[in-house]
Amino acid sequence: MGRGTVADRLATVLGTVLGSTQLPVRLRGWDGSVAGPAGAPVLAVRNRRALRRLLWSPGQLGLGRAYVAGDIDVEDDVFDTFAALSSVGRLSETGQMRPVTAAERVALLRTVAGLGGLGTDPAPPAEEADLGRHGLRHSRRRDAAAIAHHYDVGNDFYELVLGPSMVYSCAVWDTPEVGLDAAQEAKLDLVCRKLGLTEGSRLLDVGCGWGSMAIHAAGRYGATVVGITISEEQATLARKRVAEAGLTDKVEIRVQDYREIDDGPFDAISSIGMAEHVGRARLGTYVDQLAGLLRPGGRLLNHAIAWNAGEASWSEDSFIARYVFPDGELLGLGEMVGAIEAGGLEVVDVEALRRHYALTLRAWVRLLEEHWDDAVAASTEGRARVWRLYMAACALAFEGGAMGVDQVLAVKPGGEQPPLRRTDWV
Known part of the structure; x- marks a missing residue:
């Protein structure tokens, strides 16, 4: 890779971090020098602080911190670059990286020193989570802090990223051309049909977000809905949207942990994009609680991201754990189905939506980039960079099969039987 210009030596640094002698991108140094294959996506290194971040955290976390802080930047298409x-090398689409060896650390130190990049470890960007002071992992207090870190970043920011539907989970696409809002409406309608909602059905929506599922179930199917979230900002906007839809007599939005609900039974429970926050150690509690809130014959729809890459989940030092979903844990589909069955529910249908989430994430990235200046004004530039990086990287992970997303429909024994086939909801 050479040791001449700044860019040549930056190529050596990146090659060491990635564990590859083949540079997959074109590098632009802070002095304007360029190195790497012609025609490859350009990664710009803005300053020497990026080197210190990579020296102290030589992996995904160091790269992520440098990007969020603006020390490195993507000049071309974000998907092509990631x-x-x-x-190449040790970085996979799942975001997991093999640690650098002792010899690689020595080589990295020498190259960084030659570039004048030695120094103390820079403070992480303000957008990095620090939950240690909030108690034990997956305690109610710490779960509330984790949710606030991700969701209480400004409703205006989320409106720009998610669009009018305000649905922050995988859409269901008939074709890629239907558009995000239509695909999200199709997802909400699919969930309602799978749950068998009719006029007067009592629905619990766990992790209700900004109220879109509750509004759809009440407005289109006549259900009476209790929506719960532990995000204060989500609840505020959800209540406003419910009122604007004229559904305050049918929808109640609560700031409440799922472990605190005691006013069952419900005819149906939807949990869409919430189980990822529960944690493996609490999975049994989660299923037992929801099963106990269902009437006999009642249905549970659990919609959750699944880990398909042969790993337990992302590591605590990964970018997504530090910046996006602190304390979040992904489970395999088999583990989720097993837990639901162990909780006394019968699994009657499983639908995989992996390709649908890739389309959804690409749509969110387009919205973020189209409204970049407004998104930065609504939050911070660092926050916008976090969302851009994580959504683009996750889209690639779904496309590559490292992650999936599944809807698992289960029924509590003792009541009416579900349909013989899927004809009620296909």
Whole structure:
């Protein structure tokens, strides 16, 4: 890779971090020098602080911190750039990286020293989570702090990223051309049909977000809905949207932990994009609680991301754990189905939506980039960079099969039987 210009030596640094002698991107140094294959996506290194971040955290976390802080930047298509970076060496599409060896650390130190990049470890960007002071992992207090870190970043920011539907989970696409809002409406309608909602059905929506599922179930199917979230900002906007829809007599939005609900039974429970926050150690509690809130014959729809990459989940030092979903844990589909069955529910249908989530994430990235200046004004530039990086990287992970997302429909024994086939909801 050479040791001449700044860019040549930056190529050596990146090659050491990635564990590859083949540079997958073109590098632009802070002095304007360029190195790397012609035509490859360009990664710009703005300053020497980026080197210190990589020296102290030589992996995904160091790269992520440098990007969020603006020490490195993507000059070309974000998907092409991240796909190139994940195509070589120790960095995979799942975001997991093998640690650098002792010899690689010594080589990295020498190259960084030659570039004048030695120094103390820079403070992480303000957008990095620090939950240690909030108690034990997956305690109610710490779960509330984790949710606030991700969701209480400004409703205006989320409106720009998610669009009018305000649904923050995988859409269901008939074709890629239907558009995000239509695909999200199709997802909400699919959930309602799977749950068998009719006029007067009592629905519990766990992790209700900004109220879209509750509004759809009440407005289109006549259900009476209790929606719960532990995000104060979500609840505020959800109540406003419910009122604007004229559904305050049918929808109640609560700031409440799922472990605190005691006013069952419900005819149906939807949990869409919430189980990822529960944690493996609490999974049994989660299923037992929801099962106990269902009437006999009642249905549970659990919609959750699944880990397909042969790993337990992302590591605590990964970018997504530090910046996006602190304390979040992904489970395999088999583990989720097993837990639901162990909780006394009968699994009657499983639908995999992996490709649908890739389309959804790409749509969110487009909205973020189209409204970049407004998104930065609504939050921070660092926050916008976090969302851009994580959504693009996750889209690639779904496309590559490292992650999936599944809807598991289960029934509590003792009541009416579900349909013989899927004809009620296909």
